[in-house]
Amino acid sequence: MxxxxxxxxxxxxxxxxxxxxxxxxxxxxxxxxxxxxxxxxxxxxxxxxxxxxxxxxxxxxxxxxxxxxxxxxxxxxxxxxxxxxxxxxxxxxxxxxxxxxxxxxxxxxxxxxxxxxxxxxxxxxVHLLEPDKINDNNRLFHDACKKLGYMVEQFPINVKGCQGSGMCxxxxxxxxxxxxxxxxxxxxxxxxxxxxxxxxxxxxxxxxxxxxxxxxxxxxxxxxxxxxxxxxxxxxxxxxxxxxxxxxxxxxxxxxxxxxLGRYFTCHPALILVAQHDRQITNYNGHPKSYYCDQFTESKKFLLETCMYFPFVTAKNLAGFGEEHASLVTRMDTLQMILVLAIDAARRENRITIDGAGNPVIDYKLTPVVLDSLYESMKVCARIFFAAGAARVHAPAGRKFLIEASEQGKLDDLIVREELKPGKVSITSAHLMGxxxxxxxxxxxxxxxxxxxxxxxxxxxxxxxxxxxxxxxxxxxxxxxxxxxxxxxxxxxxxxxxxx
Ligand SMILES: Cc1cc2nc3c(=O)[nH]c(=O)nc-3n(C[C@H](O)[C@H](O)[C@H](O)COP(=O)(O)OP(=O)(O)OC[C@H]3O[C@@H](n4cnc5c(N)ncnc54)[C@H](O)[C@@H]3O)c2cc1C
Ligand code: SF4
Known part of the structure; x- marks a missing residue:
């Protein structure tokens, strides 16, 4: 050595x-x-x-x-x-x-x-991106939040000479x-x-x-x-x-x-939610993340942000498979996306441990409180997508793979808490803390x-x-x-x- x-x-x-x-x-x-x-x-x-x-x-x-x-x-x-x-x-x-x-x-x-x-x-x-650099995916979210009376703010971002390639x-x-x-x-x-x-x-x-x-x-x-x-x-x-x-x-x-040591791990459990428009929108061009909505941070413990992910990540985050699944991923140019971040509590039992070889193991359980927040967020996001003019919305805890715009009055029936099952719905995290x-x-x-x-x-x-x-x-x-x-x-x- x-x-x-x-x-x-x-x-x-x-x-x-x-x-x-x-x-x-x-x-x-x-x-x-x-x-x-x-x-x-x-x-x-x-x-x-x-x-x-x-x-x-x-x-x-x-x-x-x-x-x-x-x-x-x-x-x-x-x-x-x-x-x-x-x-x-x-x-x-x-x-x-x-x-x-x-x-x-x-x-x-x-x-x-x-x-x-x-x-x-x-x-x-860090600064605000110029308005002419904000793409449809972001603008539609902003305008829909305004229409629904939700607070919406622009993200300050840390770029120099951003060319809007969307690959951050x-x-x-x-x-x-x-x-x-x-x-x-x-x-x-x-x-x-x-x-x-x-x-x-x-x-x-x-x-x-x-x-x-x-x-x-x-x-x-x-x-x-x-x-x-x-x-x-x-x-x-x-x-x-x-x-x-x-x-x-x-x-x-x-x-x-x-x-x-290792305890009180939190991670803002996240959902990537997707809706489809009947027309092409600019989404993969432009900086992916321009707006957030913290209307529900205190009351329902979730934060909403614009996002745009790549084909593989998008495919992984849709609940379902076969033709319906393909109908979304083969038309990435029509998709609008929202990232939901649940605000999770620091719990002693959520922890990092190590296995026999010393590699990290994450012991993290999604609590009913977090799952409730994620469920509520799906209904809020469906409203935002429809207010933005989306033709159909994919709610991972939906009774159907896609909810059509004509069904938007029935969101409480169509998006079901019992369907929000860990393992069935793809839940992810990029904010690792504690x-x-x-x-x-x-x-x-x-x-x-x-x-x-x-x-x-x-x-x-x-x-x-x-x-x-x-x-x-x-x-x-x-x-x-x-x-x-x-x-x-x-x-x-x-x-x-x-x-x-
Ligand atoms: C896709 C994605 C998007 C994000 N977007 C945002 C955003 O827009 N805004 C925001 O505020 N946050 C964002 N975050 C979160 C943010 O990037 C992280 O919270 C932050 O970088 C964490 O900082 P850190 O120093 O704790 O760890 P990291 O930045 O992850 O750095 C840890 C480093 O330690 C190294 N390392 C680990 N173990 C060892 C070892 N044994 N020996 C030597 N080196 C080791 C790793 O290789 C790594 O390079 C995002 C995260 C991801 C993944
Ligand atoms: S959008 Fe992201 S990846 Fe593209 S130039 Fe700007 S900072 Fe870089």
Missing amino acids: REKEFDIVIVGSGAGGGTVAQELAPLCKDGVRIAVLEWGPKLREEEFTGREVEMANRLYFDGGGFLNRDRSMTFAFARAYGGSTVVYTGTSLTIRPETVNRWGVPGLFASDLVERSQKHLRSNN NLGCPNAAKQGTHRVQLPAAEAAGVTVVTNCKVERIDDHAVVATVANPPFGHASAWEAGEYRIQAKVVVVSAGAINSPALLLRSRLPARLPA GCRMGAGPETSVTDIWGQVHGVPWLFVADASLFPAAAEINPYITIMSLADRVAERIRTRAADLLRK
Whole structure:
């Protein structure tokens, strides 16, 4: 096994890891050695082909279809230089103060997160897309919500030179989306941080990590040769995401008792709902996500967003098969889509564990409350689709595969709660949160409010796993704000933490 030595090692390069790397990078000029170890590859520009299956397999864990233990849901999260920010859509919302107050973590204030969010909105070039760049799929949602009297807002997004190719979730082929692979990591590298790709951290030892470097046949070569490494570090920051951070800590020999490790996992269980128009609409051209509706966030615990997915994902999300199924997927150019995000509660029993080989296992159960929210959302979305002029709507819990516009008065009869069965209806998630939640003490949390693991002064967590409960909005800006706090704590304690 080869030996390396750094002062600070950051595991993972996504929204959390990329932010910590950039925020700590100024220490490099004082001689502090910082490395980011990233499991995924750094693709070459020409390798962002926009081909759905190829990109899904290269950029996502399990091709984007990671299953929970009871196989009732799929989870999408990426493995790449830039983590899930390579495949996210780039909608950039600031957390609502009500949510932070609901979290109720002593010492963690909404005003602090909002202020830090402002900084990241600026550095990621977040702005509203110009009206002439908004396509039919988005405009129809907006106009229908207005017609029905629902609140609807435009998403701020983080693009530079967006060409509306609609492939954000396959990795932007036009280098427009401002993920950490475009902003934070290049800035950190320019300041002296070493980023090692294709490097999986297997476990954390006392002031060290053990990692394996591989050499896949695509992407830039890793900075290190293939093989096994033991890397000494005075400080380790775990930013491997809400599935892999708890899993990594669980398979490490930590000198602390952490009964909350892996627990309180939340994920905004999601439905992708589809309707068909009798005419072509612009949907796959243009930025996919321009509007959201939070009319029902408080009352019915779901949020609605525009979306447009690719043929394979769309096909997987329709309940049914055969000719009816084909009637939708062969006419993608007529489809309108809405993404539903249920706001799920943080429950101790929803957790990340590991199997015998140390791989993560998601134990997540859909509660009746979440299923009720998803059911209500199907009826609301059907109303929105019909108000937008759709000819027919596919409700996955419908008595029929397609509900015709002429039947829109009978939605309560045609969309049936009993039909919303996990396993029959495709439920997915891309907002993975918790598992190393921050809080007051080790019984109910894993880190303090600055991301330091309870009882282990040299070990920090900085990613979505820190969330005490669901973000209730798209989370990446809040992840950056939490990571910003972690970096600040390490900087202010650098003299102690980095002592020889
Ligand atoms: C398709 C999709 C669309 C999304 N759209 C939006 C959006 O529009 N707006 C929004 O706010 N959020 C969005 N999100 C969510 C957002 O991208 C994530 O919440 C965020 O990136 C999570 O940040 P993170 O640092 O926790 O983890 P990640 O960004 O996932 O980064 C974790 C990194 O750690 C690496 N890693 C894991 N284990 C190890 C290990 N053992 N050794 C070394 N490296 C490891 C992984 O390879 C990965 O690169 C989206 C997510 C997806 C999947
Ligand atoms: S829509 Fe814009 S940000 Fe998304 S992939 Fe296309 S160019 Fe990139």
